[in-house]
Amino acid sequence: MTESGNPSQPANVNEYTASHIQVLEGHEAVRRRPGMYIGSTGERGLHQLVYEVVTYAVDEHLAGHADTIDVTITADGGVRVADNGRGLPVEVEKPTDTPAIERELTELSFGSKPHAGYGVSGGLSGLGLCVVNALSSRLTVEVHRDGHRWTQEYEKGTPITPLTRHEETGEHGTSIAFLPDADIFETTWYSFATLSERLQELAFLNGGLAISLTDERPERPVRYHHSDGLRAYVAHLNPYPPSLVHSPAIAFESENQDATIFVQVAMQWNTWSTGGFRSFANSTRTHEGGAHEQGFRTALTDLVNDYARRQRQLSTHDEDITAEAIEEGLTTVVSVKLAHPVFEGSTRTRLSNPEAGAYVQEVVREHLTDWLDNHPDEAAAIIRHILNAST
Known part of the structure; x- marks a missing residue:
């Protein structure tokens, strides 16, 4: 980091030499510009x-x-x-x-x-x-x-x-x-x-x-101390059991073959709130979302529509259910842990790793489809809730 000489003095390009450059290292740089770091x-x-x-x-x-x-x-x-x-x-x-x-x-x-x-x-x-x-x-x-x-x-x-x-x-x-x-x-x-x-x-x-x-x-x-991890987190965010469309929360996790991306997801629909999405990368809240959020939403929209048609809760002539209707009342926590995260902006609020988005899509498609197939009563209640939200 560099700082020029006294800013109150007018600059003279003819007198601007190496002696006017101040190199700040370590704690000096941080103390001079703390906002850049925190x-x-x-x-x-x-x-x-x-x-x-x-x-x-x-x-x-x-x-x-x-x-x-x-x-x-x-x-x-x-x-x-x-x-x-x-x-x-x-x-x-x-x-x-x-x-x-x-x-x-x-x-x-x-x-x-x-x-x-x-x-x-x-x-x-x-x-x-x-x-x-x-x-x-x-x-x-x-x-x-x-x-x-x-x-x-x-x-x-x-x-x-x-x-x-x-x-x-x-x-x-x-x-x-x-x-x-x-x-x-x-x-x-x-x-x-x-x-x-x-x-x-x-x-x-x-x-x-x-x-x-x-x-x-x-x-x-x-x-x-939460041994139940993200499922406990969603239960904390959805504190009113009578309003739950299904219980407990859906939760799954997966790690890729290279052990470079670990994905955890917990999600639950309710009728008392509009829902909410919380995403994290290496335990840091990504307030502006990014690839992992987009991967989740893409997979969720596709597979819910596919499941509803397979179960004949949605006919082949009906329009696809929108992402907004699917996420109505849905509380979701998505956490990814990556060996090499790439964030946009100095405040680390948006994850831009495309491989994270692709892997989240893969994990959601596989595990959520399995959950819906193995929990037909809860799955039917979820689709009914979503269809009501779309009308």
């Missing part, structure tokens, strides 16, 4: 700091090394995120003789995480911990790894203590505590409700992962 310096960006640290812990879970994440809003207004994963690496790396953990917290290493081992990764593509560190007035990292406890402290992205080895331990995991920089953020007050909603969402999306949230301002502990 979206804003308001409440959204403030909470994004927590999500980035939590995402590192979720990645440990997805890699098979963590099943618990504990998030605490501390009494001083900071946040502490602890997991029982492998622990950030502490070995010294050549040629810089810098501990790997320090590089992770100070270097903008675009691409996959420097310490690797992640087939799927969310967050800012390996930048998350560095960005959080740069935008914190104080950050402390504690790691249990390689038979010892290790600690290091930072101020505004700069280490103020060396990585220090402490007593022996048989535990493993990482704990990161940080205080957002009041000179950067418009507010430093964390919303318990906002964090709680997102953490519960992550627990739904990552079945078997236990996530707790504690507020020390006063203490308000909650714990989320």
Whole structure:
């Protein structure tokens, strides 16, 4: 990233030389333009700091090394995120003789995480911990790894203590505590409700992962653990059993042969709401949808029309049921996990991987068709509901 000299002075092209170029690296670049990395310096960006640290812990879970994440809003207004994963690496790396953990917290290493081992990764593509560190007035990292406890402290992205080895331990995991920089953020007050909603969402999306949230301002502990995954998520979104067209929710999942795309779907029709669609890529909410949403909708529209005609609930002379009628009252959650996600825009709100859309189509056509064929009574009720919505 570059910045020209004093913007208040008129530019003189004859005096513009290399000495006028300022190269910003690491925490300096983040602190100069925080919005480029976390979206804003308001409440959204403030909470994004927590999500980035939590995402590192979720990645440990997805890699098979963590099943618990504990998030605490501390009494001083900071946040502490602890997991029982492998622990950030502490070995010294050549040629810089810098501990790997320090590089992770100070270097903008675009691409996959420097310490690797992640087939799927969310967050800012390996930048998350560095960005959080740069935008914190104080950050402390504690790691249990390689038979010892290790600690290091930072101020505004700069280490103020060396990585220090402490007593022996048989535990493993990482704990990161940080205080957002009041000179950067418009507010430093964390919303318990906002964090709680997102953490519960992550627990739904990552079945078997236990996530707790504690507020020390006063203490308000909650714990989320959903072994039923997306089916439990849809049940949470559809809280009125008498309005359900069918129960339980339809749920299925599949992974492609190359193990590069994992798809999970849960869906349920109801009569009390217009329905809603929530999609995720690597546990990140894709508010603007993208290939995975389009793949689902294309497959759903085609197969519902095909099934209705096969069951003679729709004649060969009837027009196709529209996508709008099919989705009336339908609550859907689609989650894809990809080795190489491609997002449009810096806020990561639209997934553009065509292979994700194609695979979601394939999975929905196969599994939803099987479900309809094997649940004829529920399937008939769904088609009747859809036909009523189309009139």
